[in-house]
Amino acid sequence: MPLISFRGVGRTYRPWLGRSVRAVDDFSLEVDAGEVVGIAGPNGAGKTTLIAMLLGFLAPTDGAITIAGLEPRTFVERRGVGYLPELMALPTYWRTDNALRRLGILAGVPAAELEGTVTRGIEQLGLDEHRGKSIKALSKGNFQRLGLAQALLCDNDVMVFDEPTHGLDPLWANNFRDIVGELRRPGRAIFIASHNLDELERLCDRVVIIDHGRMQRVVNIADADVAATAWVVRLTAGADQLAAHFPSCQPRPDGSWLVRAVDLDALNRALGAAIGAGARVAAVAPHESSLEHQFREAVRR
Amino acid sequence: MTTRSLRWMAYARWQAADALWQRLALPLGLATLLTVAGFYSMKNMGPLRAGFWATDDGVRFSAMMLRQAMSVFIPLAVLMGTNGIVAQDRQKGFFRIIFSKPVPVPGYYLSAYVIHAALATAGAALVAAAIGWYAAPQPVLGVAVACALTFALLGSLFFLLSTLTYLDGLLFILIWMLTLLSRQIEPAMRAGHWLHTAVRVLPPTHRLDSVRNALYSGQAWPAADAWHVLGYGGACLVLGLLALRRLPLAR
Numbered sequence: 001m002p003l004i005s006f007r008g009v010g011r012t013y014r015p016w017l018g019r020s021v022r023a024v025d026d027f028s029l030e031v032d033a034g035e036v037v038g039i040a041g042p043n044g045a046g047k048t049t050l051i052a053m054l055l056g057f058l059a060p061t062d063g064a065i066t067i068a069g070l071e072p073r074t075f076v077e078r079r080g081v082g083y084l085p086e087l088m089a090l091p092t093y094w095r096t097d098n099a100l101r102r103l104g105i106l107a108g109v110p111a112a113e114l115e116g117t118v119t120r121g122i123e124q125l126g127l128d129e130h131r132g133k134s135i136k137a138l139s140k141g142n143f144q145r146l147g148l149a150q151a152l153l154c155d156n157d158v159m160v161f162d163e164p165t166h167g168l169d170p171l172w173a174n175n176f177r178d179i180v181g182e183l184r185r186p187g188r189a190i191f192i193a194s195h196n197l198d199e200l201e202r203l204c205d206r207v208v209i210i211d212h213g214r215m216q217r218v219v220n221i222a223d224a225d226v227a228a229t230a231w232v233v234r235l236t237a238g239a240d241q242l243a244a245h246f247p248s249c250q251p252r253p254d255g256s257w258l259v260r261a262v263d264l265d266a267l268n269r270a271l272g273a274a275i276g277a278g279a280r281v282a283a284v285a286p287h288e289s290s291l292e293h294q295f296r297e298a299v300r301r
Numbered sequence: 302m303t304t305r306s307l308r309w310m311a312y313a314r315w316q317a318a319d320a321l322w323q324r325l326a327l328p329l330g331l332a333t334l335l336t337v338a339g340f341y342s343m344k345n346m347g348p349l350r351a352g353f354w355a356t357d358d359g360v361r362f363s364a365m366m367l368r369q370a371m372s373v374f375i376p377l378a379v380l381m382g383t384n385g386i387v388a389q390d391r392q393k394g395f396f397r398i399i400f401s402k403p404v405p406v407p408g409y410y411l412s413a414y415v416i417h418a419a420l421a422t423a424g425a426a427l428v429a430a431a432i433g434w435y436a437a438p439q440p441v442l443g444v445a446v447a448c449a450l451t452f453a454l455l456g457s458l459f460f461l462l463s464t465l466t467y468l469d470g471l472l473f474i475l476i477w478m479l480t481l482l483s484r485q486i487e488p489a490m491r492a493g494h495w496l497h498t499a500v501r502v503l504p505p506t507h508r509l510d511s512v513r514n515a516l517y518s519g520q521a522w523p524a525a526d527a528w529h530v531l532g533y534g535g536a537c538l539v540l541g542l543l544a545l546r547r548l549p550l551a552r
Contacts (some may be wrong), residue, residue, distance in 0.1 A: 055401055057551040076401060083401035093323065098315075105311045106402035108304070129501035150398060160401075 002030035003068060003189045004028055004054070004158065010062035011049050011213075023049040024213040027063070033157070034186045038200035038207035040191040042293075046213035047193040048086060051162050055081060056190070080154055086162035086193070088147040091134035096127055096146055099135060100153065100286040107154040118275060121149035124179070126172070138166040148176065152183075159183060160191045165199060167177050177202055199292045209298040216298035219291050230287035231267060233257045238279030245277075258287055313416060320417045324381045329424045332374035336432060354436045355521070363437035368517060370428050371444060375451050378424060382417035382452070383459035386410065387545065388467045396550050403456045406550065407542040414460055414538070416451040443516035450527065453534035454509050461541040464548070480506055505529050 010138040011024040024046040031037050039047050042252065052056075052058040053065055056073030069076040090099055099119040109117045123133050130138060137144065144167045161180075165173040181202050183190060194200050201221055202209045209216045233249075234256045235242060243249055246259040261267035267284075275281060288296075343349075343362060353359045387410050390396045400406055425448035426441050434438040462469035463469040474475070483500040483505055490497040508526035 004485065052551045055397075057397065057400070058549045077403055078407050080403035081401045085394070085397040087394055088398070090398060091319075091393075091395060096449050101399065102312065102315050102401060105308055105315070108308060108398065108403055110304075111307070147398075151401075154402075275505060 001069070002031040003030075004064070004191075005066045006030075006054075006066075009050075009053065009065055011053060012061045013045075016288050022213055024053070024060075024210075027210070027213070027215050028241075029208060029215065029218070031189045031191070031229060034184070035206065036180065036184060036190040036192065036204045038204035039191065039210060040195070040197060040207055040295055041202055041210040043195075043212040045210045045299075047210065048162065049213075050210070051085075051160055051191070051193060054160060055083060062068045062098035066281055071272055077280075079158075080156055082151040082154065082156040082159040084144075084147045084151040084161045084164055088143055088164065088269060090234075093132060094135050096133055096135065096138065097122060097131040099146060100149060104153050107150075109153060121153060124152070125149040126175075139237040141169055141172065144168055145172060148179070150282075152179070157188050158191070159188065160193075162193045164192060164194065165196060173199070197289065197295055201289050209292055209295055211299040216295060219294050221291065227264065229260060231259050231261065231283050232283075232287050233259050233271070233281060236280040236282050238274065238277070241274045241277040241279040243273040256283075273298045313412060314438065315367075316413050316416045317420060320420050324417065325378055325420055325424060328374050328377035328381060328421075329428075331377065332370040332424075333431075335373055336366055336370045336428065336484060337481060340370060340435065340489045343394075360437040363432055363439065365518070366436070367429055367432050367439050367444065369387050370432070371425060371447070371517070374425060374428060375421075375448050375456075377416070378421040378448070379452055379455045379459070381424060381431035382421055383414065383463065384470050385463055386413060386417070386460060387463040387541075388469050389507055391552070392467045394470035395503070407545040410460075410464075411538075411542060412416075414456065416511065418449065418456060421452055422449045440516065440519040443519060446522075447516045449512045450509060450512060450530050450534075453528045454506070455539075455542070456535075459506055461544070462536040464541045464544040476503065480504055505533055 006027050006029045009024060015021075029037075029045075039050065041047050050056065053060050054067075054072055056071065056076050065072050068079075070078070094102070097118060100121050101114060104114050104117055118175040122128055125148055127142065127145055127149060130142050130146075135143065136148070144164075148161075148164065151161070157289055165176050166234065168176060177199070180190065180192070192200060192203060197207075204221055207219045207221060209219065232252065234243065239242070239251075239257070242257055242259070246261070248259075249257050249259045252258055259267070259270075261270060271279075271284070272274045273283060307312045349359075354363065380461075390399065393532045400407070405435060422445050426445040429441045429444040433441060459469060459473055462476075464474050466472060483503055487497070487500055490500070505526075508523075508529045512522050512526045
């Protein structure tokens with residue numbers, strides 16, 4: 001049985017004044033324990049509504065969502081979810097360490113373990129020098145790290161991160177990837193909604209692309225890696241040899257070359273021949289990831 | 302004791318700190334200031350003769366100071382204690398993190414409401430006791446009951462409105478004005494007229510007033526009025542809790 005199940009889920013917002021908006025439409029997905037699933041989509045695609053329904057903050061107007069066979073709100077009230085919202089909000093007069101204490105109590109951390117858990121969270125997210133500050137005094141990045149720390153307070157079976165690296169510097173964005181890597185375990189499902197396709201590609205097993213509230217496709221990342229057809233090649237010598245083996249190659253403004261090959265084998269054969277003829281290759285990378293390619297196809301407007 | 306109730310007790314400490322510093326400190330400070338200023342000006346009028354507080358004038362003045370302090374403290378404590386008690390968390394988005402934890406929504410807000418009411422009641426009793434200690438003895442218990450009943454009636458109404466809308470403050474003022482207006486025109490209404498029935502849905506503030514007056518003057522309180530107030534407030538509270546259970550947190 002999947003840990004999380006969306007069956008024909010839809011959500012329509014009906015304001016008192018104005019037109020109804022169909023934010024999510026006929027969304028079906030099953031997520032097994034142990035999976036890391038990404039949700040990608042342009043602004044207003046329905047990602048946040050989907051997450052609000054997953055946490056039981058909103059009820060679907062059609063279909064049903066279950067977590068471990070329970071309605072979302074029932075599951076959350078019984079077992080809790082590690083959740084970092086896109087729009088992090090906590091009372092600004094709370095102090096950083098006290099915020100973790102309060103939320104640790106609510107999360108069900110036993111009293112005897114509370115201080116240790118708070119200290120661990122503060123150290124893990126590098127908040128030591130900010131522990132006595134009020135939330136009002138935290139920078140956006142530090143507040144986001146506090147959000148991550150509170151999401152990690154408990155060993156929850158379901159983790160949901162909505163734009164987790166928003167506002168984080170590159171160092172902490174990278175640390176976040178390591179943290180998610182450590183969070184992977186059998187029995188736990190992790191949801192990550194992000195605009196950052198590179199991040200999703202690195203972290204997730206599958207990425208669901210949604211647009212206009214509808215699921216457009218599900219990209220299996222393991223299969224997607226090999227699907228690129230355009231590559232960026234950086235050379236230290238031998239541009240002529242490269243051009244001889246990739247007739248359609250194009251120079252790029254940064255000095256690298258854009259080459260096309262039908263598949264990895266064809267790329268390797270042609271590169272091998274170019275190297276044999278004297279080209280010196282410094283780096284090869286997909287021009288755009290398969291996920292990026294599929295995302296653009298799926299949300300083409 | 303279950304793990305859950307231990308957790309509530311641990312969190313109640315934080316809710317009490319929030320209630321005291323964020324919502325009740327101002328009304329308590331104002332009531333104290335007003336009382337101190339009143340006694341100070343009394344003292345400035347001339348030296349009080351020995352045993353003045355035991356005289357009729359002394360007792361009357363003390364009672365007046367108590368009513369004055371409570372007329373500021375109790376409405377402000379109810380207003381600041383319950384205005385936005387639920388709506389603010391929703392509007393500002395605090396609910397997203399709080400209720401991703403294994404926390405029942407009605408339980409969380411019921412606990413906040415009870416803590417606010419208890420602290421406000423303790424605050425009212427404290428002011429009454431302080432006046433009683435400095436001047437003539439005051440009906441501390443009566444003042445506490447009056448504050449608790451006001452919280453039960455108006456605080457519960459605020460609680461209900463706060464579960465239903467972000468505009469709880471505005472709606473409360475509207476209901477309050479309607480209530481005042483209806484009390485003026487009610488005697489002129491025919492029994493059985495629909496307006497007469499509609500007025501009964503409004504909070505029974507006139508009954509609260511009669512209970513409060515009796516309590517402040519240390520007389521026996523009209524039990525029927527008190528039960529009416531409690532019944533109305535209890536119904537609002539239960540409806541609010543049901544709304545929290547049934548209605549989605551996000552809008």
